[in-house]
Amino acid sequence: MPFDESFDLVVVGSGASAVAAACVAKSQGLTSVIIEKLDKFGGSTAYSGGVFWMPLNPYLEQGDSMEDALRYFEATAGDSGPASSLERRKTFIENSPKVIALLQQHGMQFEHSRWPDYYSDRPGGSKEGRSLNAPLFDLCELGEWQDKVGHSPNMPQVPVNTPDYCRMTNAKTSFKAKLLAAEAGWMMLKNVLLRRKVRGSGVAVQGRLLQIALREKLPIWLGTKVNSLIEENGRVVGVTVEQDGKERRIGATRGVLLNAGGYAHNRAIRDVHQPFGIDPRWNWSSPGDTGDLIGQVEALGGYTDLMDEAIWVPGSMDADGTPYFNVPMGTGKPHHIAVDAKGSRFADETCAYMEFGQRMIRTGGQTWAIMDSQARKKYPWGPCLPGSTPEKWIESGYFIRDDTIEGLAVKCGMDPQTLRETVDRFNGFARKGVDEEFHRGESVNSRWVGGNTHKPNPALGEVSKPPYYAVKLCLTNVGTAGGLMTDEFARVVRQDGRPIEGLYATGNSTASVMGRAYLGAGASIGASLVFGYVAAKHAAAAND
Known part of the structure; x- marks a missing residue:
């Protein structure tokens, strides 16, 4: 059957890499289209904190090198399987500054976040941090498109x-x-x-990228769902879409790039691969994050990996069902600890949020944040500013309060003696300024999370002033970290390593190049941006 319309590159989804990939195509004299099934532009990137983790970026005052970045990968991600192969790591590192340069040529602006790598004390870790963000952006600059950038309902604009x-x-x-x-x-x-309408975070990132797309006159189809991939003789040659109530066949002469996010909102897939009970309300990713095409790609011979992983950003959920992020910018502050169902600590409360979530899962039970009146006086918790704790939080049971640690333990179903011993042991660490159990406050990142003001250790403060509070923690997350297996050219591959010709994937549609680790703020967005760029470069040369 003939196509209703054809482009050289078809980009499915409007997340971080869509505009970069389309700009690459245009620079090579090729046509492209960005197809987004929602009526808003931006994907999960627009719902995010809007940070990119980018090795070798030009904003690093202390510099960077391929060797240091690879050492950091090895020390942090380790052997995570083929998704995080040496070839893919090298491709990601080498192309990070290239995609930054491309976007800067088109008017994109970046700022150095000055956010230490999450494992800044490990070999190759950066104490100044490899993360970037976009400056604040006024959506009014987009004219009639100003209300078409997505945003999370859980994040104030x-x-x-x-x-x-x-x-x-x-x-x-x-x-x-x-x-x-x-x-x-x-x-x-x-x-x-x-x-x-000046905005920050992911909205600023996607607002700026959308501005580039409009200036470059890159076609964007909102409210258009991709229903299927079109395959001929083992090669993906296009997609079928549902547009304005009609199905259309769209050709892709150079390739289809899947940039459609993961499966965070696909309950069936998550129940199979993540059977530890994920409440749908814990998901902070775009509602378009439904993994629609995974089964079709598997039918073409593609396969998946790391499907049990997610970008865990643990937090809590109030009685109204509203989720909040609390790890590590809540639990990692002085006068806070996190404990398991028995009342024992199980992690460094300032550690990378994905690792903290993995540790929560391994406890096999309920986990809790424990804090005292000093914590409530000095630091926010979710949307609640320091200095007060809403009485409705207490009345609803979201916050549990008691004048003694033992009484708090009983109300939470913990062993009172265990929690008492845990708190006493931690308080001893806080007084000495050394966490002998989980080394909280030793790394630059850990002290950055703590705030760099508390003494003798910025991340440690006694839990010693009543009343005491407990909050149930839950596995809030900003997307999944498993997905389609791709090679160093972002081509979707079969189990034997052979690529599916004409099919590329990036971002949360893929098994992460970071493996089971999160190396720094914006690790998923940085990888998405880079491999979308790599995919477009490869597709542009595919028939040359």
Whole structure:
């Protein structure tokens, strides 16, 4: 059957890499189209903190090297299977500065987040951090498209970027953080007075990328669902889409790039691969993150890996079903600890959130955040500012309160003696400034999370002032980390390593190049951006 319309490159999904891939195609004299099934642009990137983890990026004052980045991969991701092969790692590292340069040529702006790598103390780790973010962006610059950028309903639409928000959690204890909070308040007032829509985080990233796409006149089809892949003689040559109530056949002469996210909102897939009970309300990714095409790709011979993994960002859920992120920017602050169902600590509360989630799963039971009145006085918890704890949180059972540690343990179903011993042991560590159990507060990143103001260790503070509080933790997540297996050219591959011709994938549609680790803030978005760029470069040369 003939195609209704054809392009050289068809990009399925409007996440981080879509515009970069389309820009590569245009630079090579090729045509492309970005197809998004939702009526909003941006995918899960628009719902995210909007940070990119990018080795060799030009903003690193202390520099970087392929050798250091590879050492850090090895020390952190280790042997994670073919998704994180040496070839894929090298491709990711080598092409990180190239995609940055490409986007800068088209007007994209970046800022150094100054967020330490999550394992900054390991070989090759960067203490200044390899993460970048986009500056704040006024959506009004998009004209008639200003309301077509997606955003998370769980994240307030404010003119603050994620790295600065993290710093602002120390506003009660740091003058610099107070200044940041005051600046954010002034920006919010200016938004109202000047009728602006200045935004930060993932909305700023995708707003800027959408602006590039509009300036370059790159075709974008919103509200258009890809129903199937079209295969001829073992090669993917196009897709069928549902557009305006009609099915159309769209050809792809060079390739189809799957950039459609993972399967965070596909309950059937998650129940098979993640049988430890994921409440759908814990998902913070785009609602389009449904894994629609995984089965079709498997039917073509593709296979998956790491399907039991997710980008865990553990938090809590109030009685109204609203989820909050609390690890590590809640649990990692002084005067907080996290314990298992028995009342024992099980992790460094400042560690990378994906690792913390994995440790939660391994406990096999309920986990809790424990804090005292000092914590509530000095630090926020979710949307609640320091200095108060809403009485409705207590009345609803979201927060459990007691004047003694033993009484708190009983209310939570823990052994009172175990929790008492845990708290006493931790308080001893806090007084000495050394966590002998989980080494909290030893790395640069751990101290950054703690706030760099508390003494003698920025991440350690006694849990010793009543009343005491407990909150159930849950496996909130921002997407899945498993998916289709791809090679160093972002081609979807079969079990024997042979590529499915004409089919590429990137981002959360794939098994992560980071394996089972999260190397730094924005690791998933950085990888998505790079491999979308790599896929487009390879597709552009495919028939040359």
